[in-house]
Amino acid sequence: SQQGEEDPQALSIQEGENATMNCSYKTSINNLQWYRQNSGRGLVHLILIRSNEREKHSGRLRVTLDTSKKSSSLLITASRAADTASYFCATDAVLIGRGGSNYKLTFGKGTLLTVNP
Amino acid sequence: DGGITQSPKYLFRKEGQNVTLSCEQNLNHDAMYWYRQDPGQGLRLIYYSQIVNDFQKGDIAEGYSVSREKKESFPLTVTSAQKNPTAFYLCASSMALSGGHYNEQFFGPGTRLTVL
Numbered sequence: 001s002q003q004g005e006e007d008p009q010a011l012s013i014q015e016g017e018n019a020t021m022n023c024s025y026k027t028s029i030n031n032l033q034w035y036r037q038n039s040g041r042g043l044v045h046l047i048l049i050r051s052n053e054r055e056k057h058s059g060r061l062r063v064t065l066d067t068s069k070k071s072s073s074l075l076i077t078a079s080r081a082a083d084t085a086s087y088f089c090a091t092d093a094v095l096i097g098r099g100g101s102n103y104k105l106t107f108g109k110g111t112l113l114t115v116n117p
Numbered sequence: 118d119g120g121i122t123q124s125p126k127y128l129f130r131k132e133g134q135n136v137t138l139s140c141e142q143n144l145n146h147d148a149m150y151w152y153r154q155d156p157g158q159g160l161r162l163i164y165y166s167q168i169v170n171d172f173q174k175g176d177i178a179e180g181y182s183v184s185r186e187k188k189e190s191f192p193l194t195v196t197s198a199q200k201n202p203t204a205f206y207l208c209a210s211s212m213a214l215s216g217g218h219y220n221e222q223f224f225g226p227g228t229r230l231t232v233l
């Protein structure tokens with residue numbers, strides 16, 4: 001089942017505007033990650049926020065996490081046409097095996113962001 | 118250049134045929150993953166491997182098989198038992214956790230498989 005669910009499914013804005021995408025999840029997490037995917041390409045990691053953090057910044061990106069509401073938001077400020085992509089949140093479950101610990105990531109369906117020049 | 122590569126980029130298969138998708142990484146990562154992505158959907162985990170010669174089923178392993186004979190390589194075979202194999206397949210890798218550090222997954226460019 002999908003753990004993270006992004007909202008909205010699609011967002012269209014003008015260059016220079018801010019874009020906000022939301023993610024809700026159902027069970028407790030260790031951390032939450034946001035990824036970006038250009039059409040037909042692989043995913044690129046954007047930012048990770050730990051469960052004990054409330055806000056994190058990276059360049060024009062701002063991520064918030066509200067564990068009481070089981071939700072996160074990704075804000076892209078001063079958007080550019082090159083920001084056009086799908087954005088996914090991913091929540092984790094720890095896998096413990098012979099190789100040590102790793103995360104199994106569960107992805108939402110994503111938000112398709114279109115930034116118009 | 119360090120990275121993760123997948124080949125081929127596009128693959129066409131006739132019904133009833135097995136096909137193998139390649140995934141190679143030179144990042145010295147211990148863990149590797151295979152995901153399937155359908156149009157307008159998120160990623161679903163097929164198989165993962167945390168160490169050489171060991172792998173585990175993900176959420177949708179039926180109709181797929183993998184091997185992990187080398188740290189750098191994690192090929193995925195889509196068998197004829199997979200009823201709806203047309204999809205975009207993504208391979209990823211990550212470092213093993215140590216000292217409480219969290220890790221991101223690095224993705225390859227993907228293989229688009231179409232069954233004719």
